[in-house]
Each structure stands twice: as structure tokens, then as C-alpha cells.
Amino acid sequence: MxxxxxxxxxxxxxxxxxxxxxxxxxxxxxxxxxxxxxxxxxxxxxxxxxxxxxxxxxxxxxxxxxxxxxxxxxxxxxxxxxxxxxxxxxxxxxxxxxxxxxxxxxxxxxxxxxxxxxxxxxGTDRNIDVVHVTLDRALEGDVFLVMAGLGYDAALMGDTNDTLKDRVGWLAYIDAGVRNLPGKPVKSTIRLDGGKEISGFPRSVMGGNCGKIMGGLEIFPGARIDDGLLDIMTMAPKGRLGWLGVVAGLLRRGKGKGTSVEYYQCKEAEIFTQTPQEFEVDGDHLGKASHVAFRVDPSALRVRMPQGEKDPAILTDPEV
The missing domain is CATH 3.40.50.10330 (Probable inorganic polyphosphate/atp-NAD kinase; domain 1)
Structure with a gap:
């Protein structure tokens, strides 16, 4: 302190x-x-x-x-x-x-x-995880602290109107989100910790270091920023009302039958897509990639935050 x-x-x-x-x-x-x-x-x-x-x-x-x-x-x-x-x-x-x-x-x-x-x-200092990202096996990578995404969410970030964002704030993301709803899923494979593989046709694959976004919505329920783990979420809308299924899956936190949202946890992950997809980290659009590698660096960053008890959904030890 x-x-x-x-x-x-x-x-x-x-x-x-x-x-x-x-x-x-x-x-x-x-x-x-x-x-x-x-x-x-x-x-x-x-x-x-x-x-x-x-x-x-x-x-x-x-x-x-x-x-x-x-x-x-x-x-x-x-x-x-x-x-x-x-x-x-x-x-x-x-x-x-x-x-x-x-x-x-x-x-x-x-x-x-x-x-x-x-x-x-x-304030008080706490150590949090940092997630390293490499696109298409590049020699140099990047990092993120909150979340990164391949597919729909990245297209949304890349298509957000900056002038509108300056005028109405986060509502500009809704405008971009609606405009990018149409689109075809792409065959993808996710490899977790060098072993288990999940294949499918998601519209978006996201990695999360912590869970909350605007409005207090938890995109990655249970994702703690200091647990040494990466949370992976896939969104795969099906049929004409598929995005309603995604919304329901988010609200149910991926639980229930036939959900269009799935969650996984790992320390490392690779994502392979049949064709290059838009990619973003912490809201910054970085272009397109067909291979993304994530690696958690546990407790790598010291962050100063307000004193007092913290949200147990974010930090493994809320007492500070």
C-alpha cells in the first residue's frame, strides 16, 4: 500500500x-x-x-x-x-x-x-494474470487483461463508428453489433492445454481473463483475474432465432440443454479457423487471423486498486 x-x-x-x-x-x-x-x-x-x-x-x-x-x-x-x-x-x-x-x-x-x-x-496492490496472444504464429505477440475475441465480437469492435462512440459512448457498440449480426459461422477447432480439442461452427470464440463488461453483465461467469486460468467461450447461434439462443445462453451462463454458448477453462489454448477471422484484444481490433494462441502468465502484473473488500467473482481472495 x-x-x-x-x-x-x-x-x-x-x-x-x-x-x-x-x-x-x-x-x-x-x-x-x-x-x-x-x-x-x-x-x-x-x-x-x-x-x-x-x-x-x-x-x-x-x-x-x-x-x-x-x-x-x-x-x-x-x-x-x-x-x-x-x-x-x-x-x-x-x-x-x-x-x-x-x-x-x-x-x-x-x-x-x-x-x-x-x-x-x-490504494492497495494486487497481482493479476496477464494473457499473452500470438496471431498466425508470429514471432512477436501481444497481451490482454480483460478479454479477446475471434469472429463476431472482433468484427463488432472493428466496425464501431468512432464519431458515434464519442457522441453516445458504449451505445455505439450496439449499433455495430446489430449491423454485424448477419454472417456465416466458420469451421473452427479449439485445442485446450495441448490436448482436448473442440470442433464446431461458432460465430465467435472469446478468451476471458475476467468477466464483467458494461452494465455489470458477466460474459465469463466465475472468471477470476488472479486464478492462473483462461476462460474460453464459444457462441454458436443456430437457426433463424439463433441469437436469441445466444442471449439465453449468456443469461443461463451456458447451463441447460441446447445452449448456444459453451464455456471451458485452461492455461493455454489454440484456435484454428478454416478462413481468417477478425480478431480483437481488450477492444482493440488487430486485423484477421486463422490461428490464435493464448497463454496465461499467472500473477504477472501488479495493479493498484482501491482499498477495501473486492468482488469475490473477480478476485480469488476478496479480502485486502
Whole structure:
């Protein structure tokens, strides 16, 4: 836990996505909070179109700061986390995006920047899992913290209208979702932990590190962010009313006969598709792939979150 007790003065680095518009002056807010806590003036770094956060996170680590705060959306958080994973430097969050899914899962205020800043400086540290992703056996991969998907959900993310998203927020995803409902399933095979294989014709295959999305809906029921496990979900609508079956399967958490939603757990997974499909990680559309490999890196990332008891559906030990 962070402290303002006597001793070496602590310092935060803030990596901010400058295109995120806010009603408050985030920089002034952070600088004021640092003064109040007896911290040094923060190191301020801004992302660019060419570098959405990784280079800035490396610079922050080289500066030896005590916490690196990602101020932006899920994409900024993911890029900063990719560099902090495997280090002892905690990640703080100031949610400024549309989804802010990691913040929602960790009970970090998504509509109160002052509370988020306070948590980033004075909160408690917990280690969470990071999931590594490789597309089409590339030499370099990526990571995600919340969820990734191949198929329908990725097409939805890639087709979301940015102007509409700036205007109406997460409702823009509904618009894209409706427009992408038509489509044909693709033959796919999922290999779990190098052994068991599941074949079928899903519209979407998703991997989850934690479960909650907007509105408190649990896409991956029971998916805890620190259990060392990856949750896999498939959506396979059947017939003219197939998507109603998917909705029912989500509400029933995959239980019951004839469900269009199936769940699995593993530490590693590979997905093979007959033709390349759209792919996304934490809401960032990465293009198309016909082979995706997931690997969990347990407890790889230290995250600073508000003090107090946490949701037992998200963390294996809710007491902090």
C-alpha cells in the first residue's frame, strides 16, 4: 500500500492518451494529489499515434518511479501493462475511455477521476494474470487483461463508428453489433492445454481473463483475474432465432440443454479457423487471423486498486 510517511519521496509517472477529452484537468488533479500526499512532481508522458503507450512505459520504468498510471481507455491500459508485466512496479488507472473494462472489474471509479487518482496513489496492490496472444504464429505477440475475441465480437469492435462512440459512448457498440449480426459461422477447432480439442461452427470464440463488461453483465461467469486460468467461450447461434439462443445462453451462463454458448477453462489454448477471422484484444481490433494462441502468465502484473473488500467473482481472495 502506498504511504506518505517520512522517508524517500515517492514519484508517479502518468501516461495519458491526449485525445481523450475530459471535463476536468487531469494533470492538475494528479499534481495536486501528489502534493497532498507528499509525493514528488509526477513524470508526465503522452501517448502518440505511433506509440500508444509501450515506449512511455519503458521510459517510466527507466526513471524508477513508484507507480505508473495509465490515463486513457482500455487500449492505453493494455499497452502500458504489457511493459509493466513481470516487474514490481504497480499499474494505476485513471479511466478515460468508453469501456474501461479493467477498471470496472477492479472497482476503480470510471466516472470519478479524483477517486481514481486517490486509489492510484494510496490504494492497495494486487497481482493479476496477464494473457499473452500470438496471431498466425508470429514471432512477436501481444497481451490482454480483460478479454479477446475471434469472429463476431472482433468484427463488432472493428466496425464501431468512432464519431458515434464519442457522441453516445458504449451505445455505439450496439449499433455495430446489430449491423454485424448477419454472417456465416466458420469451421473452427479449439485445442485446450495441448490436448482436448473442440470442433464446431461458432460465430465467435472469446478468451476471458475476467468477466464483467458494461452494465455489470458477466460474459465469463466465475472468471477470476488472479486464478492462473483462461476462460474460453464459444457462441454458436443456430437457426433463424439463433441469437436469441445466444442471449439465453449468456443469461443461463451456458447451463441447460441446447445452449448456444459453451464455456471451458485452461492455461493455454489454440484456435484454428478454416478462413481468417477478425480478431480483437481488450477492444482493440488487430486485423484477421486463422490461428490464435493464448497463454496465461499467472500473477504477472501488479495493479493498484482501491482499498477495501473486492468482488469475490473477480478476485480469488476478496479480502485486502
Amino acid at each position: 502506498a504511504s506518505s510517511a517520512a522517508g524517500p519521496r515517492q514519484r508517479a509517472a502518468v501516461i495519458m492518451n491526449p485525445i481523450k477529452k475530459t471535463d476536468v484537468d487531469i494533470r492538475a488533479l494528479v499534481e495536486s494529489a501528489c502534493r497532498d500526499q507528499g509525493w514528488d512532481e509526477p513524470l508526465w508522458l503522452e501517448t502518440t499515434k505511433e506509440d500508444p503507450g509501450r515506449g512511455m512505459a519503458k521510459e517510466a520504468l527507466e526513471a524508477g518511479v513508484d507507480v505508473v498510471i495509465a490515463a486513457g481507455g482500455d487500449g492505453t491500459v493494455r499497452c502500458v501493462a504489457a511493459e509493466l508485466a513481470g516487474t514490481d512496479t504497480p499499474l494505476g488507472l485513471i479511466p478515460l475511455g468508453t469501456g474501461n473494462l479493467l477498471a470496472r472489474n477492479l472497482d476503480i471509479a470510471v466516472d470519478d477521476p479524483e477517486a481514481a487518482v486517490t486509489a492510484a496513489l494510496t
